[in-house]
Amino acid sequence: MSTPAASAPVHSTAALAQKALVIGLAGIVLTALGILVSGPQAVAYSWLVGISYWTAIAIGMLLMVLIHHIFDASWSVVLRRQLEHGLSAFKWLALLFLPLVLATLFYRLDLVWPWMNPAHALAGHETVAGDILYTKKSSFLNLKTFIGMTALFFVVWIWLSARLRKASFTQDADGDVKWTRMNRVTAAMGLPLAALTLTFAAIYWIKSLEYHWFSTMYGVWFFANCFRGALSVSVLIMLWLWRRGDYKGILNNNHLHSVGQLMLALTVFWAYVTFSQYFLIWNANLPEETFWYNLREYGDWWGTGLVILFGHFVVPFLLLLSYRFKVTHRTIRRIALWILAVILIDLCYNILPAIKDAAGHPKPFLSFNLLWVLTSVIGVGGICCWSYFRSFPTAKLIPIRDPRINECLTHHE
Amino acid sequence: MAHAQHAAAPAILQEVKPAVVPRAVLVQNNRSFAWITDKICGIIEGKTPTWWWVCFIVACFVASFTVAGITYLVATGVGVWGHRSPVNWGWPIVNFVFWIGIGHAGTLISAILCLLRQKWRTSINRAAEAMTIFAVVCAGIFPVFHVGRVWYAWFLFPLPNSNLIWQNFRSPLEWDVFAVSTYGTVSVLFWYVGLIPDLAVLRDRFYATGNKTRSFLYGLFAMGWRGSNRHWSNYEMAYLILAGIATPLVLSVHTIVSFDFAVSLIPGWHTTIFPPYFVAGAIFSGFGMVLTLMLPLRAIYHLEDLITQYHIDCMCKITLATGTMVGYAYAMEFFIAWYSANPYEGFTFINRAFGPYAWAYWIMITCNVVTPQLFWFKRVRTNTTLVWVLSIFVNVGMWFERFVIICTSLTRDFLPSSWGYFSPTIVDIFTFFGTFGVFSVLFLLFIRFLPIMPMAEIKAVTQQADVHSGSDHH
Numbered sequence: 029m030s031t032p033a034a035s036a037p038v039h040s041t042a043a044l045a046q047k048a049l050v051i052g053l054a055g056i057v058l059t060a061l062g063i064l065v066s067g068p069q070a071v072a073y074s075w076l077v078g079i080s081y082w083t084a085i086a087i088g089m090l091l092m093v094l095i096h097h098i099f100d101a102s103w104s105v106v107l108r109r110q111l112e113h114g115l116s117a118f119k120w121l122a123l124l125f126l127p128l129v130l131a132t133l134f135y136r137l138d139l140v141w142p143w144m145n146p147a148h149a150l151a152g153h154e155t156v157a158g159d160i161l162y163t164k165k166s167s168f169l170n171l172k173t174f175i176g177m178t179a180l181f182f183v184v185w186i187w188l189s190a191r192l193r194k195a196s197f198t199q200d201a202d203g204d205v206k207w208t209r210m211n212r213v214t215a216a217m218g219l220p221l222a223a224l225t226l227t228f229a230a231i232y233w234i235k236s237l238e239y240h241w242f243s244t245m246y247g248v249w250f251f252a253n254c255f256r257g258a259l260s261v262s263v264l265i266m267l268w269l270w271r272r273g274d275y276k277g278i279l280n281n282n283h284l285h286s287v288g289q290l291m292l293a294l295t296v297f298w299a300y301v302t303f304s305q306y307f308l309i310w311n312a313n314l315p316e317e318t319f320w321y322n323l324r325e326y327g328d329w330w331g332t333g334l335v336i337l338f339g340h341f342v343v344p345f346l347l348l349l350s351y352r353f354k355v356t357h358r359t360i361r362r363i364a365l366w367i368l369a370v371i372l373i374d375l376c377y378n379i380l381p382a383i384k385d386a387a388g389h390p391k392p393f394l395s396f397n398l399l400w401v402l403t404s405v406i407g408v409g410g411i412c413c414w415s416y417f418r419s420f421p422t423a424k425l426i427p428i429r430d431p432r433i434n435e436c437l438t439h440h441e
Numbered sequence: 442m443a444h445a446q447h448a449a450a451p452a453i454l455q456e457v458k459p460a461v462v463p464r465a466v467l468v469q470n471n472r473s474f475a476w477i478t479d480k481i482c483g484i485i486e487g488k489t490p491t492w493w494w495v496c497f498i499v500a501c502f503v504a505s506f507t508v509a510g511i512t513y514l515v516a517t518g519v520g521v522w523g524h525r526s527p528v529n530w531g532w533p534i535v536n537f538v539f540w541i542g543i544g545h546a547g548t549l550i551s552a553i554l555c556l557l558r559q560k561w562r563t564s565i566n567r568a569a570e571a572m573t574i575f576a577v578v579c580a581g582i583f584p585v586f587h588v589g590r591v592w593y594a595w596f597l598f599p600l601p602n603s604n605l606i607w608q609n610f611r612s613p614l615e616w617d618v619f620a621v622s623t624y625g626t627v628s629v630l631f632w633y634v635g636l637i638p639d640l641a642v643l644r645d646r647f648y649a650t651g652n653k654t655r656s657f658l659y660g661l662f663a664m665g666w667r668g669s670n671r672h673w674s675n676y677e678m679a680y681l682i683l684a685g686i687a688t689p690l691v692l693s694v695h696t697i698v699s700f701d702f703a704v705s706l707i708p709g710w711h712t713t714i715f716p717p718y719f720v721a722g723a724i725f726s727g728f729g730m731v732l733t734l735m736l737p738l739r740a741i742y743h744l745e746d747l748i749t750q751y752h753i754d755c756m757c758k759i760t761l762a763t764g765t766m767v768g769y770a771y772a773m774e775f776f777i778a779w780y781s782a783n784p785y786e787g788f789t790f791i792n793r794a795f796g797p798y799a800w801a802y803w804i805m806i807t808c809n810v811v812t813p814q815l816f817w818f819k820r821v822r823t824n825t826t827l828v829w830v831l832s833i834f835v836n837v838g839m840w841f842e843r844f845v846i847i848c849t850s851l852t853r854d855f856l857p858s859s860w861g862y863f864s865p866t867i868v869d870i871f872t873f874f875g876t877f878g879v880f881s882v883l884f885l886l887f888i889r890f891l892p893i894m895p896m897a898e899i900k901a902v903t904q905q906a907d908v909h910s911g912s913d914h915h
Binding site: 216245274296304308434437 | 451456462705716777780782
């Protein structure tokens with residue numbers, strides 16, 4: 029998938045890769061131990077949060093690289109190389125998704141997605157098999173289609189990533205413009221594919237947890253979170269490389285400013301999409317739609333919703349309006365970390381209320397089970413970081429033969 | 442990072458050796474500043490061409506259909522329009538949304554592409570902004586006259602009146618009043634601010650040729666522009682601020698237009714993806730109209746050096762992208778109608794595709810989703826005649842989109858006993874047909890009396906204005 033670089037980068041990442049792997053494995057082991065404490069269902073949902081979170085970030089990175097190529101962009105050439113390293117995580121994410129499938133197949137069919145078990149009891153002494161709202165869509169929501177589609181999503185993401193990485197890394201060696209053209213072709217076909225796969229991944233993995241509910245906006249909401257997550261991770265990578273000295277003389281304020289502007293734009297876009305979905309459902313007040321939000325007004329989920337409103341929109345929006353904050357390392361790093369934290373809360377808000385207590389109320393967010401969400405995020409994240417650090421030395425620090433590299437190095441407003 | 446530029450250059454920079462993929466030039470044949478000024482001002486300064494008079498007379502004739510239609514409506518009452526139960530909201534709202542959507546490309550090109558630093562916008566932004574304003578004028582005709590007693594149209598605004606009548610602020614139609622009027626105002630301001638330096642150029646050129654009247658008039662609107670450093674500095678800041686204001690506005694207008702439908706409970710209307718879907722559709726239709734207008738202008742005035750193949754390429758690609766987004770929204774609507782297992786939603790979409798308005802639905806799909814896919818091919822994008830024909834398809838398709846959304850949902854609602862079929866009256870058709878004349882009259886006056894391209898902005902993207910010109914390492 030990659031061509032070994034002619035010379036090693038400034039600093040090795042072997043030690044970091046090892047550290048990330050240890051942290052990742054520790055997270056996975058701790059999450060697994062959580063089964064003994066909180067039971068398999070709470071842990072499985074936590075794992076779904078962890079895997080969705082990091083897959084969303086990886087999809088966001090894929091989108092950024094595809095958009096870079098389709099626009100023939102210049103300012104993001106240097107950053108693109110780091111995103112290409114990030115894309116190496118897809119195959120590991122596919123592997124890490126497997127426990128959910130295996131647990132469903134061999135432990136309990138309705139461990140996570142209730143519709144996977146036709147005998148799953150619903151409120152009102154009914155089962156999934158007898159639920160007309162399920163039978164109408166059973167050709168879409170069934171175990172075989174779920175597994176097939178999930179495999180297809182990962183195949184598409186891995187294939188697109190492999191093409192993008194191969195073309196970009198090989199160009200470092202031979203400087204052939206055919207790789208640039210190949211990436212443009214990949215981007216042209218990859219963007220519709222990425223849009224469809226991320227939409228259906230969001231529907232299958234998250235929305236179908238409460239399969240009575242529906243919203244045409246859901247894929248767009250997931251897209252916004254993917255993009256915001258990738259932008260925030262980009263900031264962290266840029267600052268990390270700057271701190272190590274690798275990016276000194278390569279990056280300037282304008283690169284950070286450009287990423288910051290995109291972060292602002294996507295913050296507004298996320299708010300636009302999320303508000304539109306909420307507002308249209310609230311205003312129409314149809315029980316078949318409002319129940320999803322009503323569940324999320326129960327217990328501490330009400331406060332969680334407010335944290336998302338202010339934390340995911342108001343705070344980053346106000347901070348990102350400032351030029352100074354966008355280019356000051358300390359502040360932009362904090363903003364990026366903040367956004368990453370709130371994306372996690374947003375995913376929890378979408379996933380976890382599907383776990384109900386005996387009375388049919390969502391179990392509280394702030395509970396001991398939250399620990400397994402954190403260990404899952406650390407576990408999956410450790411493996412993703414390990415994958416990134418492993419990929420890092422396989423290519424040049426920056427795409428030295430990219431046609432727009434000089435424009436990137438002298439990027440100005 | 443503040444000291445980035447002073448840091449020692451890392452060793453990797455020694456290895457940088459970019460592959461050669463030249464950037465497209467935005468002004469071909471290395472045209473001089475003087476050539477650009479002469480070319481654009483020449484359109485205004487020269488004798489009025491015969492074709493212009495022919496088009497103007499035809500446009501006035503077509504516009505008279507709108508005048509006749511609304512005169513008859515005001516004299517007789519709104520019953521002359523085809524609104525009947527169950528379609529109490531038909532033709533005028535279709536036309537309103539159609540025209541307001543077209544306006545969006547102007548703001549997108551001017552404001553959003555400005556914020557995104559897309560330099561190719563310079564050759565087309567002025568005409569696109571003009572198109573926005575004229576499209577808003579055409580759009581405004583329908584809601585204003587649908588009130589019937591047009592002299593009460595001011596009731597739309599929350600002004601104190603003797604009857605203590607207040608608007609229903611919970612209605613998205615009232616939000617439309619604020620959104621569209623704000624959008625129209627900011628669009629005019631944005632257009633006007635951009636025009637100021639060019640109006641000053643015309644003032645000076647007419648003064649030099651002894652045409653004092655025209656020099657005075659252009660000078661009046663140029664507001665004493667002298668091109669000083671301070672003027673340019675204030676101008677750039679004002680332009681940037683207006684771009685910043687116009688960007689959320691362009692999104693808000695079509696979002697609120699989408700709310701006109703989506704806040705209701707009508708199957709096919711109440712769906713959460715409507716806001717971004719309507720915005721993408723509006724940009725799509727607007728770019729269709731920009732291509733429809735700019736390609737003939739390019740040919741007539743021989744503007745190939747300023748509106749290059751690269752510009753056409755970019756516009757085609759945006760049309761393709763937004764058309765595909767609209768296709769995504771159509772697919773998602775259809776899929777979720779099925780996924781929701783709501784029988785009314787499911788029926789509405791089956792009815793759209795296979796019911797009495799199937800012909801309109803498939804025209805919509807063909808023009809908005811299928812034919813724009815031809816823009817994938819370079820051979821199509823470089824054939825300007827074909828691009829122009831495809832742009833007409835976009836205009837047609839987007840009118841039908843609004844027709845399909847509105848008529849299919851209303852003609853067959855929850856009560857089969859009240860189902861019907863909407864057919865426009867001759868007054869409906871005349872009024873809409875005439876708006877193309879109104880639009881054309883305004884656009885023809887624009888190209889005759891105002892610079893159709895921003896001269897200063899185009900000069901800024903020429904090779905000679907590039908301080909790095911001639912160097913591959915800048």
